[in-house]
Amino acid sequence: MQLIISNTSGIPIYQQIKEQIRDAILSGELQEGQMLPSLRQLAKELKISVLTITRAYTELEQEGYVTNMQGKGCFVMAHNSQLVREQLLCRIEERIKECIGLAKRGQITQQELLQIVTLLWEEIQ
Amino acid sequence: MNNMLQVKGLGKNYPTFTLSDITFTLPTGYVMGFIGQNGAGKTTTMKLILQMVQKDSGEVLFMDNPVSAKSKQQIGVVFDSSFLLDDWKVKDIEGIFAGFYQGWDHALYQNYLSRFGLENTKKIKDLSRGMKTKMSLAVALSYGAKLLILDEPTSGLDPVARDEILEILQEYIQDGTRSILFSTHITSDLERIADYITFINKGHMVYTGLKDELLESFYIIKGGNNALSGGQRRKIIGLREHSTGFDGLVHAQDKDAFAGMLMEKPSIQDIMVYISKGEDAQ
Numbered sequence: 001m002q003l004i005i006s007n008t009s010g011i012p013i014y015q016q017i018k019e020q021i022r023d024a025i026l027s028g029e030l031q032e033g034q035m036l037p038s039l040r041q042l043a044k045e046l047k048i049s050v051l052t053i054t055r056a057y058t059e060l061e062q063e064g065y066v067t068n069m070q071g072k073g074c075f076v077m078a079h080n081s082q083l084v085r086e087q088l089l090c091r092i093e094e095r096i097k098e099c100i101g102l103a104k105r106g107q108i109t110q111q112e113l114l115q116i117v118t119l120l121w122e123e124i125q
Numbered sequence: 126m127n128n129m130l131q132v133k134g135l136g137k138n139y140p141t142f143t144l145s146d147i148t149f150t151l152p153t154g155y156v157m158g159f160i161g162q163n164g165a166g167k168t169t170t171m172k173l174i175l176q177m178v179q180k181d182s183g184e185v186l187f188m189d190n191p192v193s194a195k196s197k198q199q200i201g202v203v204f205d206s207s208f209l210l211d212d213w214k215v216k217d218i219e220g221i222f223a224g225f226y227q228g229w230d231h232a233l234y235q236n237y238l239s240r241f242g243l244e245n246t247k248k249i250k251d252l253s254r255g256m257k258t259k260m261s262l263a264v265a266l267s268y269g270a271k272l273l274i275l276d277e278p279t280s281g282l283d284p285v286a287r288d289e290i291l292e293i294l295q296e297y298i299q300d301g302t303r304s305i306l307f308s309t310h311i312t313s314d315l316e317r318i319a320d321y322i323t324f325i326n327k328g329h330m331v332y333t334g335l336k337d338e339l340l341e342s343f344y345i346i347k348g349g350n351n352a353l354s355g356g357q358r359r360k361i362i363g364l365r366e367h368s369t370g371f372d373g374l375v376h377a378q379d380k381d382a383f384a385g386m387l388m389e390k391p392s393i394q395d396i397m398v399y400i401s402k403g404e405d406a407q
Contacts, residue, residue, distance in 0.1 A: 010390060014337065043318075044295040049336060050155060051320040 001030055005046055013048055017056040025065050025076055026084060036066060036074040063087070128189070129153045129272050129304035135173055135183035142328060144169050147183070149323045149333040151272075154301035156294065158319035158336070159308040160393065162401050166328045167308040168205065171276055175202060187272065198227055201265030205277045209260060211250035215243050218264065228269035237263035254281040262290065266297065273297065275307035279314050287311070291318055312393040322393065326401050336393070343396055347372045348386040357382055363399030363406070374399035 001024045005016055024030040036042075039057065043050045057074050060066045064083050066074050103113045128150050135147040144166040151157045161167050172178040174185050176192055187196050209218065215238065223229040238245070241259040243252075252260060258278060265273060273294070279287040294305055295318055309315055315322070315336075323333040332339055346361065349370045358364065360382060361373035374391060375383060391399075 012337070012341075040299050040301060044292075044299060047291065047295065047317050049318050049320045050298070051335060052337065055337065 003042075003046065005048070014052045014055040014059075017046075017053065018059050021056070021060060022063075022065055022087075026088070030076050032076055032078045034076045036076070038073060127152055129187070130174070130306065131184075131186040131189075132170070132174065133184045133186075135170065135180055135185065137169060137173060137178065137181050142166070142169075144173075144328040147173075147325065147330060149321075149330075151304050151306055151321065153304055154298060155320040156298060156305045156307070156318055157321040157323060158312075158315035158393075159306055159323050159325075160310065160312060160315065160397055161308075161325040161331075162327075162397075163310070164327075165325050167325065168276055170325070171204075171274055171306075171308065175200065175274065198268070199271045201268070201270030201273045203258065203261040203265050203273070203275045203278050205280065209249045209257065211248070213249050214245070215247050215249070215252075215260065216245035218260070222264050222268070226268035230267050230269065234263060234267035237266055255283065255286045258282060259286070259290075262293070266293070271303050273303070273305045273307070275305065277309055278307055279309055279311050287314060294318065312397065316393050324397065324400070326404055331400055331404075339396065340390070340393065342377050343374050343391050343399075344377060344380055345372065345389040345391045345395055345399075346375050346383050346386055347389070348383075352386065363401075363403035365402070374403070 001021070003017060003020050005013055007013075009016070021030070021036065030036075036057065037045075039050055039053050043053050046053075057066065057068065061068050061074070065077060067077050068074050099113065102108075103110075130151040132147055132149050135144070137144045142164075147166070147170050149157070159167050159170070169178065173180045173183075174192065175197070185192055187200065190196065192200075213221070219229075219231070219234055223231070237243075241256070241263060243256065243260055243263065249257065249260070258281065262275075262278065265275075279290055282290065291314055294307075297303055298305060307315075319336050321334065322336045322339050324331040324339070343362075347370060350366070350368065353361075353371065360375055360379045361371075362375065364371060364373040374396065380388065
């Protein structure tokens with residue numbers, strides 16, 4: 001797994017870490033039972049504070065992606081496909097809202113937008 | 126033991142300066158940055174913690190007990206003004222401190238000397254400012270201290286040396302049993318490695334708590350001239366107005382009152398500057 005932290009993106013560092021780990025889990029790069037790097041190890045390597053990583057891990061745990069075993073470390077949870085599906089739907093909705101906003105700004109009709117989706121859906125395999 | 130250092134209501138009166146009610150808690154295993162303008166009372170607070178200056182009020186607990194000569198064996202200290210005498214040579218220093226600190230670790234000390242590029246034959250007066258800081262840090266790290274108290278450890282250092290020091294500090298807290306309190310006005314260093322921030326101004330507390338919370342509780346706001354109503358104006362901290370516009374800091378909860386204006390995430394430095402300016406203006 002790779003973690004690439006931007007200092008200029010304006011996105012809080014804990015959130016960048018959280019999203020990258022989440023994506024690695026969803027894509028299958030990180031598999032069930034795999035251990036995440038230790039908090040302090042990662043803090044040192046990325047040169048950021050321990051609590052920033054703690055927050056990323058805690059939120060991943062709350063969302064059901066990992067489980068924290070006291071004294072042992074943080075492990076990737078079994079894929080609960082229902083949960084993963086919900087999370088993905090949630091993200092899709094967010095992005096579609098953005099697209100609709102853009103469409104309205106450019107006076108692009110619902111039909112045109114749907115056409116773009118259909119076209120792209122077929123293009124991307 | 127969850128808390129390494131607890132400072133409660135610490136105060137000191139000088140004829141021209143009063144430090145009052147300084148209160149913060151540094152948990153074990155974490156780094157706290159101590160910030161404020163020059164003269165805000167950072168060094169005085171650190172000296173009070175270490176009993177180098179007698180306090181007038183308040184309490185300091187190190188590992189749940191008042192600071193004593195014995196507990197000071199477990200506190201590593203680096204002050205801005207070096208306590209190393211000019212005519213000492215690097216190789217003499219070990220003899221002086223090894224006798225004083227029971228936990229002195231010869232191998233560890235030698236390791237830091239070589240890592241920092243400190244030559245045994247050099248005299249202290251011939252060391253650059255950065256090298257003197259590294260010398261003090263090598264001493265502070267070599268007797269198994271549980272708490273490091275560092276006063277401006279990165280001031281006067283070039284960016285590469287600062288980066289090295291930060292790396293060593295992160296190494297120091299790796300096992301989770303040790304803590305660091307460090308003051309600085311180079312807040313970019315802090316933004317990276319500090320877990321907690323304590324911010325004082327003119328001898329009183331402004332903030333103590335999680336660094337991320339501090340960063341999230343404010344926004345910088347900017348706009349054109351004549352854009353502000355009286356109500357908005359009162360909500361802005363450290364407001365600066367000029368011929369083409371204004372800028373200032375607002376609490377995150379007041380953010381909605383400024384809809385439509387440019388809003389940015391502040392750095393710790395921004396927060397420090399606006400709040401200090403705001404208090405000066407009062």
